[in-house]
Amino acid sequence: MLNDAKKNSSVSQPLSARAPRLNFQDHLADLEAAGLLVRVDRSINKDTELHPLVRWQFLGGIAEDKRRAFLFTNVIDSLGRRYDIPVAVGALAGSPRIYAMGMGRPIEEIGAAWMHAIANPIAPVTIASPACQEVIITGEDLRRPGGGVAALPVPVSTPGFDSAPYLTATLCITRDPDSGIQNMGMYRAALKATDRLAVRMVAGAGGAGGYYHWLKYRERKQPMHCAIVIGCAPVVVFTGPQKLAADMDELAVAGALAGVPIRKAKAITVDLEVPADAEIVIEGIIDPEILEPEAPFGESNGYVALEGFNMPMRVTAITRKRSPVFTAIISQVTPSESSVIKKVAFEPFFLAHLRDHLSIKGIRRVVMH
Numbered sequence: 001m002l003n004d005a006k007k008n009s010s011v012s013q014p015l016s017a018r019a020p021r022l023n024f025q026d027h028l029a030d031l032e033a034a035g036l037l038v039r040v041d042r043s044i045n046k047d048t049e050l051h052p053l054v055r056w057q058f059l060g061g062i063a064e065d066k067r068r069a070f071l072f073t074n075v076i077d078s079l080g081r082r083y084d085i086p087v088a089v090g091a092l093a094g095s096p097r098i099y100a101m102g103m104g105r106p107i108e109e110i111g112a113a114w115m116h117a118i119a120n121p122i123a124p125v126t127i128a129s130p131a132c133q134e135v136i137i138t139g140e141d142l143r144r145p146g147g148g149v150a151a152l153p154v155p156v157s158t159p160g161f162d163s164a165p166y167l168t169a170t171l172c173i174t175r176d177p178d179s180g181i182q183n184m185g186m187y188r189a190a191l192k193a194t195d196r197l198a199v200r201m202v203a204g205a206g207g208a209g210g211y212y213h214w215l216k217y218r219e220r221k222q223p224m225h226c227a228i229v230i231g232c233a234p235v236v237v238f239t240g241p242q243k244l245a246a247d248m249d250e251l252a253v254a255g256a257l258a259g260v261p262i263r264k265a266k267a268i269t270v271d272l273e274v275p276a277d278a279e280i281v282i283e284g285i286i287d288p289e290i291l292e293p294e295a296p297f298g299e300s301n302g303y304v305a306l307e308g309f310n311m312p313m314r315v316t317a318i319t320r321k322r323s324p325v326f327t328a329i330i331s332q333v334t335p336s337e338s339s340v341i342k343k344v345a346f347e348p349f350f351l352a353h354l355r356d357h358l359s360i361k362g363i364r365r366v367v368m369h
Contacts, residue, residue: 020104020258022233023277025325027102028071028091036098037069037091046087046155047078047165051330054089058335059301067095071325075153081146083153087326092169092234093340100344102234103257111348113257118244122255122262130265130276137318138269148194148315149282152230153326158298163307164190166297167282168331168338171229171240172199173272174213177220182272183209184250186240186338188331189228190294195315198294199226199286202310209246214311218288225270226286226313231279231327236262241341243349251275269316279324284313300333334369343368 021027031037044050050072057067069091075083093099100107142148154165167189175182185208189197201210210226217224235257239250251273255262263276270283291309299305330337351366 018104019260020102020233020235022235022258022260022262024088024091024231024233024279024327027234028069028088028325030101031069031091031098032071034101036094036101037071039071039073041073043074043076043082044072045078046072046075046083046153048156048159050075050087050155051089051157051328052159054094055330057090057094058330058337064095065097067098069094069098077153083151085153085324085326087153087155087328088231089155089328089330090337091327092237092329093337093344096340096344099234099238099340102238104235107344110344111352114242114345114349115352117253117256118248120256121249121252122258122260123249124251124255124262124264124273126273127263127265127276130263130274131321132274132276132278132281133265133268133319134322135320136268137320138316142195142315142318144194146194148318149191149197150194152280152318154191155328157328157331158304161296161298161304163294163296164192166190166331167197167228167230167328169230169237169327169329171232171237171275172201172210173227173229173274174210174224175272176213176246177216177222179247181247181249182251183213183246184229184236184240185209186237186341188297189313190297192292192312197228197282197284197313197315198292199228199311199313200294200308212246214286214288217286221289224286224288225267225272226284227267227270227272227274228282228284228313229274229278229280230282231325232275232277233258233262236275238341238345241338242345267317268319280318280320280326282315283317283319284315286311286313298332300336303333339368 073086236254264273265276292312294310
């Protein structure tokens with residue numbers, strides 16, 4: 001591990017503004033060129049080693065600006081299975097600088113960029129034959145032993161505590177049955193079977209955007225279509241945890257951040273539209289009349305979220321690029337990658353609200369630790 005780190009420890013140059021990358025693998029190449037990515041080519045066990053190795057840089061006293069993204073190219077599991085898909089962790093928001101690379105602008109310009117994008121969205125465009133559907137897996141291939149979602153190198157976030165491997169760097173797409181507007185949220189999803197997940201949209205008051213869609217489908221006694229996107233342009237991913245109006249299309253905001261329309265495509269088995277250049281998309285159906293046990297899941301260093309009941313999703317298709325990269329985040333309470341995703345965007349938002357909207361002129365800065 002140390003040898004891999006030394007090869008990538010060059011001093012990075014100041015970030016200059018450029019158009020955000022619309023392909024996740026181009027973003028990884030940028031990080032590596034800037035000395036912000038550590039490539040690990042020796043075998044790493046996704047069930048016991050992968051997340052703990054990356055988590056050390058958040059908990060081990062490493063300065064925030066010294067954190068790196070990691071790309072594991074030789075992933076195995078505890079049974080000795082070897083996966084042909086590499087895993088990236090920390091590549092979205094291992095640090096504010098990595099987040100800024102994904103945004104294509106310096107950190108100090110990010111707040112203004114978000115506010116401009118929300119005020120001036122650019123509608124996405126639909127294409128045929130998208131890269132995210134170069135490989136399509138359906139039917140019995142989803143149910144065979146070791147197939148379906150079990151064929152993906154999904155890490156165990158907190159070995160010894162989590163109930164299952166979890167999807168963490170997700171964009172969960174659902175559609176409001178009244179308005180037809182899609183919502184994208186970052187919700188964890190536990191592997192339950194080769195063709196079934198448990199998605200944590202929080203089945204209770206205060207739940208996420210997908211939860212409010214779920215309530216409407218439950219009232220109609222209709223199944224809710226869902227698509228979980230794993231790996232796409234950072235400006236698209238960053239809209240998932242952002243605080244946007246319920247009737248705002250996140251892909252349009254992402255287009256404004258990018259300066260060009262985001263390409264989207266029709267999903268194969270569900271009535272949803274997905275980012276066309278995504279690495280992997282898991283399509284499925286959520287029955288709104290059923291909840292299923294989900295968790296425990298390590299929420300923070302030394303603390304575990306106990307079992308709850310959340311939304312089961314029957315997988316109807318997995319589509320992906322021919323050579324995708326699987327993406328995960330350190331999804332926990334501060335300090336973590338998920339907290340950086342929120343912090344970098346929320347700090348300028350809260351400052352603008354307090355200073356400009358509430359006219360509290362003495363406030364100079366908002367800092368989320």
